[in-house]
Amino acid sequence: MFDTYQFQKINTQNSSQMEKVRQFLLSMGLGIDADVEFFVIALSSNVIVGCAGLAGNTLKSIAVSPDLQGTGLSTRLLTEVVTHAYDMGRYNLFIYTKPDNYRMFHEAGFHQLTAVKDRVILLENSKTRLQEHCEKLSSFAQPGEKIGSIVMNANPFTNGHRYLVKHASENCDWVHLFVVKEDRSFFSYSDRLNMIKAGVKEFKNVTVHAGSDYIISRATFPSYFLKDEGVINYCHTAVDLQIFRQYIAPALGITHRYVGTEPICKVTRFYNQQMHQWLSTPTIDSPKVTYVEIPRCEEEESPISASLVRKYLFENNWQAIEKIVPETTYAYLHQLFMEDTSAYHAKRKQAALRTAQAEQLSLS
Structure with missing residues (x-):
């Protein structure tokens, strides 16, 4: 019967x-x-009996019919989707799943990185890659008793971001700034990285680290098997901060982590609140990292x-933008939008349209 299975790749646009697949x-x-790009489905007599999706370098929505679990079909599905990922040049792969599924994925070559008790485990297809990443990071370690850190998306880099970096730079022997790698923000990862580097160039005790798979974005964290939004936010925070404290901070001798107060975004505010606990809890066998929260930078009494x-960008209000971003960001944005062929023109129109539609709905 096993040989009767057919495997098909399905683009999510179909x-x-x-x-x-959804049913x-x-x-x-x-x-x-929403970020799943394609599925590999297993068919038996033209009926779906299993599927596995790929979103970036993360395997998602892996499922097999109950009566076929334990027959080896899960391994076949994983092999199929991993092969497609390799063909796309994506060799570093991850799976978030329930703890009960650990054995199945471990037998398929995935190894646990961290876990949130009874909720989720994170695995990757290597025993040593995280350790190797930390060994590379350690080459950037700097001497000093107070080594600061900042994790930043910067979509785009503002005077608020610069204020946070300046404060950390003035209060630490060295500061390590990590850029979130995901490419689901309005500005691309490469553009965000360029704006950050230009904006902090004057601070001689700051190292900007290119994004990595081990600084985990809420935008790409899975929700397909965690139904409650509060649970999703909690699990993302726990996974991200455990990896940071257990692996990244020790590699660089980080002693402090800096954030700005968050008066606007509830998800970020929750993350910051949880950060203090995860960076100091004695249940993690790694040196504590001191949490430092500073007041959000304001312009005319607004954060x-x-x-x-x-x-302001959607409104084409460059005068207002100039007041709240560094000169380096303003020049970079101007260059991006000067070109008539820039892909950002279309993105700006789409985003402005979505904003207008949302405002209409709120008024109706």
Whole structure:
């Protein structure tokens, strides 16, 4: 019977095929995250009996019919989707799953990085890659008793971001700044990285670290098997901060982590609140990292935020933008939008349209 299975790759843009996948996953109590690019499905007599999706370098929505679990079909599905990922040049792969599924994925070559008790485990397809990453990081370690750190998305880099870096730079022997790698923000990862580097160049005791798979973005964290938004936020925070404290901070001798107060975004505010606990709890066998929260930088008594910059950008209000971003960011943004062929023109129109539609709905 095993040889009768057929495997097909389905792009998530194929609405008719995806409806069948969606219904299959629904019957298994699972959903589909918006960032999944394609699925590999297993068919038996033209009926879906298993599927596995890929989003970036993360495997998601892996499921097999209950009566076929334990037959080896899960391993076959994983092999199929991993092969497709390798063909796309994606060799470093991750899986978030329930703890009960650990054995199945471990037998397929995935190894546990961290866990949130009874909720989620994170695995990757290597025993040594995280350790190797930390060994590379350690070459950037600097001497000093107070070594600061900042994790930043900067979509785009504002005076608020610069204020936070300046404060950390003045109060630490050295500061390590990590850029979130995901590419689901309005500005691309490469553009965000360029703006950050230009904006902090004057601070001679700051190292900007390019994004890595081990600084985990909330935007790409899976939700297909965690239904409650509060649980999703908690699990993302726990996974990200455990990896930071257990692996990244020791590699660089980090003693402090800096954040700005968050008056706007509830998700970020929750993350910051949880950060203090995860960086200091004695349940983690790693040196504590001191949590430092500083007041958000303001302009005319209003907090400066990247979302405000984007709002002004959608309104083409360059005069307002100039007041709340460094000169380096302003020049970079101007260059991006000067070119008529820039992809950001279309993104700006789409974002402005979504904003207008949301405002109309709120008024109706």
